[in-house]
């Protein structure tokens with residue numbers, strides 16, 4: 641059974657004059673969202689990518705689209721490897737130097753892993769790529785994104801790509817994903833405690849962080865939400881070993897959404913849904929009124945608080961915290 645069809649975007653969306661930044665935009669839904677937004681007249685698109693020459697190829701590909709050509713946008717490629725703090729800091733610096741104000745930031749780059757692999761920071765990769773580096777991006781950019789709102793006259797919108805799996809990872813584990821008396825990061829970094837559900841667990845951290853940060857932000861300056869696009873036919877499952885990949889490809893073929901629908905959901909979260917999405921999770925196009933049962937549970941609440949503390953300790957080692965983090 642296929643995933644429910646996505647309602648088309650309303651007529652008349654016009655992103656003329658807007659500047660959009662998408663991380664991990666050289667493939668999958670990041671690239672598709674860039675394409676759709678450029679077709680909707682987005683004036684400046686920043687593709688934040690690990691491989692700059694691949695990013696440049698994407699620009700050439702996008703510029704061949706007659707609709708995009710006629711809109712005459714500026715498309716920029718900036719280097720960003722979310723596996724490395726240095727690269728994140730170089731990216732946030734370059735962005736502020738080159739782009740005066742941002743209307744929309746989409747935190748899209750993400751990976752899955754079944755085995756413990758470490759990023760150059762020493763942290764397990766899903767923890768680093770899906771969670772910690774996104775927190776650093778926010779930490780470095782919050783003052784600039786708030787200032788952007790002053791320049792554009794409307795709140796800067798940040799949409800973070802989560803996954804519905806964040807509600808499910810712990811269902812498959814014997815003791816739940818995190819204990820209330822254990823380090824959150826150790827659950828990823830410690831070989832003995834690493835779980836093959838690290839993808840779901842890393843997205844759980846993202847959701848918990850979003851729920852903690854959003855109330856600290858002024859929604860007249862920044863609207864922050866998280867969303868899950870559902871199962872979409874991208875290369876996301878390439879990390880799986882061959883037998884599992886074959887099964888997953890079959891499931892995706894039968895049940896997954898076309899990538900165009902994925903882009904449509906991204907645009908809904910970032911553009912169509914308004915300030916009422918601040919601090920909220922969206923599934924497809926529906927705003928979830930409340931966090932997941934796990935996040936609301938007693939253990940979940942302890943873990944959410946500990947996560948914030950551990951994250952702030954980590955960020956303090958790398959940068960000066962913005963006021964919203966203090």
Ligand SMILES: NC(=O)c1ccc[n+]([C@@H]2O[C@H](COP(=O)([O-])OP(=O)(O)OC[C@H]3O[C@@H](n4cnc5c(N)ncnc54)[C@H](O)[C@@H]3O)[C@@H](O)[C@H]2O)c1
Pocket residue numbers: 663664665666667668669670689690720721722723724748749750751769801802803804868869870871872873874875876877
């Ligand atoms: N495809 C799905 O069914 C699905 C479902 C829910 C959530 N998501 C999320 O959607 C987002 C996009 O995934 P996708 O399905 O388009 O997969 P994808 O693998 O096609 O795209 C992932 C993107 O992240 C980039 N990326 C990975 N590591 C990076 C790094 N170190 N530095 C910079 N960029 C890096 C890749 O280059 C790629 O452009 C991810 O966050 C994923 O978790 C996907």
